[in-house]
Amino acid sequence: MEGTATTGPWYHTIELPSGEVTPGLFDHRPVLQKYGLPPKLEGKRVLDVGTFDGFFAFEFERRGAAEVVALDVPEPGAMDWPTPLRRTGTGMARSYDNFDVAHSALGSRVTRERLPVYEASTERLGTFDLIFVGSLLVHLRDPVGALMALHEICAGELWLADAVSRTLDIVGRGRPLAQMRGASGKLEWWLPNRAALRDCMDAAGFVDIHAGPRFTVPFRAQRGGIAHAVLRGRPGGPVSP
């Protein structure tokens, strides 16, 4: 791990050409098929939102996307800190420099944009055939606001893969519920059930929403991993009253 050891802990598990594998907190490799993402992305302009170390952005590049843009916050202070943690919390934030390490090791042509998701706009980023949002909404104070911004730049499909609550799926029996974790200190705001995640996309203006089943993403810090679901939808126009 000579080239990767000095950059701080890895978030994503990424296989580098040298045979090295970055020691990520998350390992998406064994469950990547469950995301159901298109195997071929030739000719597509793709946006990876909340890219972190870039696992998905590099994967989209590998699948032949014409252009991949990887979006993340400019610095940890730009994340949605709850009021009680704003002063102390920013110190616990992880570094975003590993992206550059992986990018250079892979000889990648992915473009990096440093912008809070709420500020995504056609002026700043253009439009995309495929937008992927992975494990991000759980960290946002205003998830529907973020999806509304992405709706504006979505010319094809939005794929949303995020943590979901097994308990609230069961307790809710189809009702949209979300656990609120704002004061937990972990910079997690909402843990929705699948129905609530669906309704967030609906509220933001997406249509033809398809919600896939729950599956577990392996996570080093939590035995049993983290339950996720993948949803996808298309941008809808205004509804006539």
Place this chain on the structure above:
Amino acid sequence: MVSAELRQRIEAHLEWYHTIEIEPGLVTPGAFDYRDVIDGLPLPDASGLRCLDVATYDGYYAVELHRRGAAEVVAIDISDHAQWDWPPRKRQAGIERLSRERAAKGLGFELVNEALGSPIKKIELSVYDLKPQVVGTFDLVTCGALLLHLRDPFRALEAIRSVTGTWFFSNESVDVGLSTLLRRTPAFRLNTNLPTPTGQWLVPNAAGFREMIRAAGFDIESDSGNYVLPFGPGYTYSNTTGLRALGKRLATSALTRSRGRAGGPHRALLTRPADL
């Protein structure tokens, strides 16, 4: 004594949200009637205080603060139905429905304030835009049943915190079923996809309401517990007759000791900005 002309305008007003006793014999027929429950809520003594009522609607809390001896009462609210936080695809239909079914925003407040001799200073301002540079700071801030109508309630609470000197009194809708099902887990019901667009976003359980207030940087000093805010004659937002409504009322009654009175489950918290 309110003039016959003003009384007539009050009686002809299209829609009342709050039941407010303007003078003996003149009561606005509101959707919500606090009169029997207000003494059980942790609203502090307002005498001599500079007070702000956020999202005042017809002005119930502003009037109450004035009557409790506040030195000054400022009330804010949005200026028209287009300023609600609408989901984009429901926006047009929502605005048109409210323009049809409800009075112009602020008209009820103006009638009440005029009848009382205009003691309240009204500013047309969204909660999101509250800043000490714009309105100053207040000894006591009240806010009733607003957060459920906001897409980003935390941003609103942050703005409220920026103008709160000592006390923030927050009264909100709570889901009593979810409060019982999940006693300790802060949870919210997402209400953006109801059959009729209601302009609602999130309704918390009891733990969720308390956690939201804490996450926004307030310490809770006093808590009313879940209670039922009685509907007044102006309540038309959902069906209150029929078997389903009766079942709901009985269940709510069992969980809040409301003795079967029709109303909406609420909870009130008295809080202070935490030392951070």
